[in-house]
Amino acid sequence: MPPAALLAEPSRVRQTIQHINDYIRDQGLKVGDSLPSEGVFALELGVSRAVMREAFGALAALRVIDVGNGRRARIAAIDGSVLANSLDHAVSTDQISIGDVWDVRRTIEARTAALAATHRTEAEADRIVELAVLMERDVADRPSMTGHDLAFHEAIALAAHNPLFLQIVRSFAPLMRIAVPAAWDTRLAQRDQTVIIERHHAIARAIKAGDPAAAEAAMNAHFDVSIGDVLKGLSPNTPIPAGAGNGL
Structure with missing residues (x-):
């Protein structure tokens, strides 16, 4: 040519x-x-x-x-993996920090919690409650607990009945697979683990009760602790595993 x-x-x-x-x-x-x-x-x-x-x-x-x-x-249907790959790239090349991602995630998930409390079906509310229970049951099994935590937040986004929120929350999953275990590594005391599990139960109870203000407040309380733990437990330069964004 x-x-x-x-x-x-x-x-x-x-x-x-x-x-x-x-x-x-x-x-x-x-x-x-x-x-x-x-x-x-x-x-x-x-x-x-x-x-x-x-x-x-x-x-x-x-x-x-x-x-x-x-x-x-x-x-094709809308797919959060595209945004997930972009976030992976931005973090791994130091364009944004994991703290930046968690700050945005807090804003979005507070809104999804409020919407879920307003729009969830009974089946969706029961699933959110169930996932909080599973987190408590498997708190000593880090991989299982992390999986339940990811599913918990995705179930809330699904119950919000806004497909864009669902895809955005899904796009955070690759980073969460790293940051959630790292954050839990800072919670060595049984009391600390109990507090964070109770925060998940509080979110689930508020959504089940159909109380958007309480759901939003509970999610914010959860992130007040979680963001600090992520920043303490995970360096902004922590590498993202290859292909992490493809497993949504």
Whole structure:
């Protein structure tokens, strides 16, 4: 390929990506709807199949489309893993600290707790209560307790009935898998562990009771302790395991 064409290739890919995004909006496509094939787009835009493959690959990585062998690309559902990967990168390259993430997370989760208290179903409230109980039961089993803690916060976001909050909370999961055990390492006294478990029970009780003010206050009380413990127990330079953002 001539040098001039090589220089033009990235621009063609960007333009092709923009065209596909415009097509999705203009056609009013929804999650699960199929896109025309790479060949159809290539013919319409006058670009090579290589450009189309790169454009489709970029959109798949961003979870705009879902591609699979033997079938046409489809519109993908919203996916918090994209934001999770960005957060992982930002922390590992010292653009933001874990304390920054926890401060944002506190604001978001206080709101999800209030919304959950308002909008949760009985089944959702029971699941939140159950996860707090499981945390207490498995407090000595760090991996299990961490899993219950992650599920507890995700269940609250789900009960808020705002899909964007759910995806944002899910995007915190890779960092939580590191920070939660590190924070618990600072809670060596049985009394400290009891306090933090009780804070989870308080959040669950307020949501079950349908009291948004109490749920928000309980979540803030939880983070008053948790943020400090994270900052004490985890260095901002702690590496994020490779691929952590892919397990949401």
